[in-house]
Amino acid sequence: MTIIKSFLFSITLCLYLLSSPLVKSAEWEEIQARGKIIVGVKDNLPPLGFTDQNGNLQGFEIDLAHKLAEELLGDKQAIKFVPLLNQDRLNAVIEDDVDIAIASITFNSSRQRLVDFSDIYYFSGTGIIVKKNQFLSNIRDISGKIGILNNSRAIAEIQYQFPQLSLQGVSSYQEALELMEKGEMQGFAGDVMVLTGITQQTSNYQLLPQIIGAYPIAIALPKGRQYQSLRNQVNQVMRKLRQEDWFKEKAKFWGLP
Incomplete structure (x- = not known):
């Protein structure tokens, strides 16, 4: 019985290894x-x-x-x-x-x-985009709310480096852009690579020069x-x-x- 169990175990292990990702x-x-x-x-x-x-x-x-x-x-x-x-x-x-x-x-x-x-x-890192018509050149110039993805890893770092910023959680980049268009948020903090693409496709946004963190x-x-x-x-x-x-x-x- 022990030999049979050992044999079956070996077969099972081989099949697992063959199917393993x-x-x-x-x-x-x-x-x-x-x-x-x-x-x-x-x-x-x-x-x-x-x-x-x-x-x-x-x-x-x-x-x-x-x-x-x-x-x-x-x-x-x-x-x-x-x-x-x-x-x-x-x-x-x-x-x-x-x-x-x-x-x-x-x-x-x-x-x-x-x-x-x-x-x-x-x-990569975290950047902040704002609308060009606000004529902002620095994160420290921001006085309104800044959107950021819920549970973002950057929240703590932004709060530490820029405690004056008022952060508002959003569920997606699209929601953040919609709230910015409505004037309910002054900017949005997100992955600088994604934000770069947004500014390249939408001419009325600009990426502020400061990059927060390094990923x-x-x-x-x-x-x-x-x-x-x-x-x-x-x-x-x-x-x-x-x-x-x-x-x-x-x-x-x-x-x-």
């Missing part, structure tokens, strides 16, 4: 043989990743994906894009929907338990020793691009602070 994602050799890397991206977040009027993906992170394909596979078009919702970005890597995800993913310790991360390619953004890669070669290949390219100031030049091109 940690052994699904493509290894470097498989990507090379395929001749194409599958990358999860955002398609609705200018200037990082968005679909232009011609239906083409554009943006800072899209350019990074093309550059990786060029450096790794010799062809910047050797790539398949998979648009992802925010809540699906890590699962897409874990569940083998993509090889890697370049989708405005903040590196932190809790996420590192689920996936690995490349070298950092950008530091590292990196590529999400699958965990496991079998993917070490893939991680090494990606990070070699990332370090090369940093040495060449590629990230700074591209950030400037896309208007990122």
Whole structure:
């Protein structure tokens, strides 16, 4: 009976390992043989990743994906894009929907338990947008209410650095913009990358120059020793691009602070 139980346990363990998400994602050799890397991206977040009027993906992170394909596979078009919702970005890597995800993913310790991360390619933070007709040039000039997403990680830091600000919780960026249009809020504090996109698309908003905090953004890669070669290949390219100031030049091109 003990032998039978041991045998059944071994079979169950093998089946679990075969079905485990940690052994699904493509290894470097498989990507090379395929001749194409599958990358999860955002398609609705200018200037990082968005679909232009011609239906083409554009943006800072899209350019990074093309550059990786060029450096790794010799062809910047050797790539398949998979648009992802925010809540699906890590699962897409874990569940083998993509090889890697370049989708405005903040590196932190809790996420590192689920996936690995490349070298950092950008530091985001919290910025504040206001309407241009208010002629504000500094956060300290604000006297009215400032919207901020409910439970935002930036609330404590803003209250510490700018205790004079009156914060009002909102459920979404859209709600904040609507309240600003109604004159019920003087500004909105949010992710500076998202706010940059809003100011680029809506000419009556401006981003104030101060950036609060610094949040590292990196590529999400699958965990496991079998993917070490893939991680090494990606990070070699990332370090090369940093040495060449590629990230700074591209950030400037896309208007990122």
